[in-house]
Amino acid sequence: MKALVYEGARSVSVKNVPDARIERPTDVLVSVTTTNICGSDLHMYEGRAGMESGRILGHENMGEVVAIGEGVDKVRVGDMVCLPFNISCGFCRNCEAGKTAYCLTTNSDPLTAGAAYGFAGMGSHSGGQAELLNVPYGDHNCLVLPEEAQERQSDYVMLSDIFPTGWHATELAGLQPGESIVIYGAGPVGLMAALSAQLKSAAQVMVVDRHPDRLALAEEIGAIPIDDTLGSPIDQVNQLTNGAGADRGCECVGYQAHDPQGDEHPNLTLNNLVHSVRFTGGIGVVGIFLPQDPHSPDRLYREGEGEVAFDFGLHWFKGQTMGTGQCNVKAYNRLLCGLIEQGRAAPSWIVSHELPLEQAPQGYRHFDDREPGWTKVLLHPEESG
Missing domain, CATH: 3.90.180.10 (Medium-chain alcohol dehydrogenases, catalytic domain)
Incomplete structure (x- = not known):
């Protein structure tokens, strides 16, 4: 064959x-x-x-x-x-x-x-x-x-x-009808998370990315596109939620997340979510994170078996929950x-x-x-x- x-x-x-x-x-x-x-x-x-x-x-x-x-x-x-x-x-x-x-x-x-x-x-x-x-x-x-x-x-x-995985992201985040949600990553899984959120009657679905074609696909199903090249996505989410942050958040990027300048940071979307989600909100992580990546430009991730510099203090202080893992x-x-x-x-x-x-x-x-x-x-x- x-x-x-x-x-x-x-x-x-x-x-x-x-x-x-x-x-x-x-x-x-x-x-x-x-x-x-x-x-x-x-x-x-x-x-x-x-x-x-x-x-x-x-x-x-x-x-x-x-x-x-x-x-x-x-x-x-x-x-x-x-x-x-x-x-x-x-x-x-x-x-x-x-x-x-x-x-x-x-x-x-x-x-x-x-x-x-x-x-x-x-x-x-x-x-x-x-x-x-x-x-x-x-x-x-x-x-x-x-x-x-x-x-x-x-x-x-x-x-x-990808459709079940997008759905799983919203489940891990604890999304309920009438809540707002921010999704980091408008790749196929992030777009499926946006579709799932719409099917679950989310009141507001925001999708963060920087690729115009992907953001356009999110907008086609009624999501609010957020281009992180135009300014801090955290600030944009807060602006859209009257300063409170989204009720829920989904990480659909994983350990090869890049900033708008093209530099890789395995902790980028995780920490952005901590800042973008409200006090007592929920975060679902379906983007892939691995225990070994010898080619990572991040020393901690490369040498520490997938360790990331995570804003746990703020995560704890805000009383947020986080669900992780494959669908x-x-x-x-x-x-x-x-x-x-x-x-x-x-x-x-x-x-x-x-x-x-x-x-x-x-x-x-x-x-x-x-x-x-x-x-x-x-x-x-x-x-x-």
Whole structure:
């Protein structure tokens, strides 16, 4: 099969590799029809996440079931399915508690919880930027989609990661109807957090970024765009909230946050949120932070196992709460699927480019360079020659 293989920092190529196949009775084999380039893929693409050379990338996947193991009970050949980026077993302690992002059995490292397709540090599972994908525990991990999904793949594929992750950010922040919320980062996850906040009837949704195309997408769904090149985003948020700060805040950037001058600060958005959110408000952090980053320009983060200079004193003084961590996709994907099916949500509004798999290296390069208009890239392996 053809697959996108990671070769080193900013080097990926489409190669012929051995076909994915059924390996265990509970496996499902999927012919991948749509797979996305995610912002978190860029951490690996840039050589900032310890990805091993030779791995197949891709954790935002959907496709058609082409084979099932003899132990699979409910998923059928021909089903269109979307796959949570978290690979989970469904029966360990964390999975039983709904914490499928922290499954205790699907990562071969006994000291680590959680596994994912084609992701550094999250097991040895191959990614889905390929023609075929093996899905462990298929009955548990496959979300069988409605019939219309074949024609609306650009909406339904978002259930694999970014739509649930955006929703998760607002859940971690504790957003309630009628509250205000500020979201740092108008990348795909930040835009999904803005969409989620609107669906939850937030009274005021503010989105901080500096890329005009991304801020325009936020404005399309009724969010207030805040350009941090025009002045302190903290001051702009306070101005919009009569000096009180937002009720809730979401961090959707992660450890490679940059200031408007282009300098990287892993603590930038975290501390901006502490200042931007009101006393007793809540903060949800879904942007990626890693315990190791030997290439960080920040000495504390580089040498201190992911330590950041955090304004904890002010955070404590303001009585704020903070929720963190990867999204437990299965906690939300079925409900969000209903919103798409009933026409309440169309997350594909952020999609800028749809490419055949052969053009994935160019797609990565343009997306990584944050070129204007490259907001979300979908790949279609079935269109490969």
